[in-house]
Amino acid sequence: MILSPMELKGKKVLVVGFANTGKAVTRFLLNQGAMVTVTDQRQPEESSEDITSLKKKGISFVFGDHPQEIFTGSDLIVLSPGVNPNLTSISQARKQGIPIISEIELASWFINTPIIGITGTNGKTTTTTLLSEILRASGFSVFTGGNIGNPMINFINDNVKADFLVIEVSSFQLEATEKFSPHIAILLNLTEDHLDRYPDFAAYCAAKYRIFRNQTQNDFAILNYDDKFCRAIIPSLSAQVLPFSRKAILTEGVFTDGKLLYFQKKEGLTHSYLLSKVKLFGPHNQENILAAVGAAELCGCIPERTQEVLENFLGLHHRIEFVQEINGISFYNDSKATNIDALFKSLHSFSGNIILIAGGREKGGDYSVLKEEIKKRVKLLIAIGETQEKFFNLFSRITPIVFAPDLEEAVKIAMQNGKKGDTVLLSPGCASFDMFKNYEDRGEKFIQAVRQLRPSHKNHKEHFSSLRRQNEPASH
Structure with missing residues (x-):
């Protein structure tokens, strides 16, 4: 359902979270004439031009x-992605029947342009960026946004015209x-x-499956056929299913024999793409x-233009x-x-002789699934x-392991113990928040530490033995 601006005008709308998404939502609601209150558990910077300007326009802040009371007194609540939907205040508002939605839900009410939504545990940003470049290469205009950093609602805020989102x-x-x-x-x-x-x-999977919830037979669902949890949802889908597979030859879908990539439809349409010049690896x-x-x-898209993009796409910052x-x-x-699977796939991208720097804040999951890959490929783990x-x-029983107090020291240890x-x-x-602002900050500090290194001629074996004595815990 596409709402008209009149349906938000004068409504009391609560925006929960005032980071990038919350700011974009507030701007949108203000333009629609809503009565907006913003709440955030964090304290703002001492002098925020955004807040000062918005207060002058009638926005309330908590x-x-x-x-x-600001939750249960609202007509609509819009959550930023980082806000836990099970907070007490939100749960109480939900019990009272107050609509609680996300920014992408709100934006979608006002957008008629075709949306391509990309989700999954890993690979979202790479796939989003790659697909956007392929579409542009074939002459389509594209708005790229969402969790990649540019809120979807900015498509409306900035009056963007595009063929696809x-x-x-x-x-x-x-x-x-x-x-x-x-x-x-x-x-x-x-x-x-x-x-x-x-x-x-199961709850995590259920959240991901919601991307298909409202699709019809006129829409398309593209899923990883090699992933049993992706495959499991296929029987319940209303959309036309296009599977992709790295391991199976499909009668319909996208698959590879290792040298060529094939797009194949039941009615006989087949296009192939050469993989030998593709720079993304793993x-x-x-x-x-x-x-x-x-x-x-x-x-x-034009297959020849797609091939050109595949050959020239170098991947993204902080991703292998x-x-x-x-x-x-x-x-x-x-x-x-x-997360664990991203680490697993990263290890699998190299044949061996890896000095691995890993660790951080847990997000849950079973790290023991990494044992075989670490045993096979990692010569030293720096935690x-x-x-x-x-x-x-x-x-520690399957590979040598040492502790580093910070990333700079970890890089030095790696250099001292590495060889040609x-x-x-x-x-x-793991998440980065125990030591860094975010994963970008962690990656930048790693790059900085590497670029400060100087060629070394130390005996790596001798130094490694001393590291073991210095860094192993006293007892376990």
Whole structure:
């Protein structure tokens, strides 16, 4: 249902959270004539031009707390992605029947342009960016937004004209959707993540599945056929299903034989793409490419232009990003690997001789699934952050492990113990908030530490033995 501005005019709307998304939503609601209150548990910066300007326009602000009365006294509540929907104030408002929605839900009410929604545990940003570039290469105008950093509602705020919206969608954003319905919905994969927020993996999957909830037979669902949790939802879908697979030859869908990528429809339409010149590497990126090509084909992209983009796309910052080679040792920044599956796939992208820097704040999940990959590929694990003790208990019997107090020291240890042909890989498998502002901050500090290194001629074996004595816990 597309609302008219009159349906928000004069309504009491509460915006919960005043970061990037909350600010964009507030701007939108103000333009629609709503009576807006903003609440955020964090205190604002001492002199915020945004807040000063908005107060002059009639916006009310409540910082440092979420008073119950502003929730239950609202006609509509819009949650920012980082806000837990089960907070007491929100739960009470929900019991009273007050609509509680996310920013993408609100934006979708006012948008008629086709939406391509991309979700999954890992690969969302890469796939969103790659697909956007493919579409543009074929002459389409594209708005790229969502969880990638540009709120979807800015499509309206900035009066953007486009052929497609390509939107990265998180589980947090999908939780509070009711009518949101992408014309093309992509589910890349499902593995354990955010179990510090969800009661169990099934609840996390249920949030992701909401991307398909309102699709019809005129829409498309693109799913990873190799992932049993993605495959499980297929029988219940109303949309036309286009599976993609890295392992199976499909009668209809997108698949690969390792050399070529094929898009195939039942009616006989087949296009193929050469993979040998593609610069993205790793099995996870091959899945991202399959999904992006499937969506591009459905949108009518020109295969030759798609091939050009595939060959020139270098990947994204902080995602298995090559930083530098020193003394024949290659350094890679994969700070975006904030969960167990992302770390697993990162390890699987290299043949071995990995010096792994990992650790941080847990998000839930079973780290023991990494044992085989670590045993096979990791020659030294340098543990950082809050999970040091956990990593020692899990992995010290299968690979040497040392502790580093910070990332700079971890990089120095890696350099001192590396030799020609080794790969130093920052792939934490954890959130960053125990030591850093965010994963970007963690990645930038890693890059900075690497670039401060100087070629070394130390005997790595001798130094490693001393590190073991210095860094191992006294008793376990």
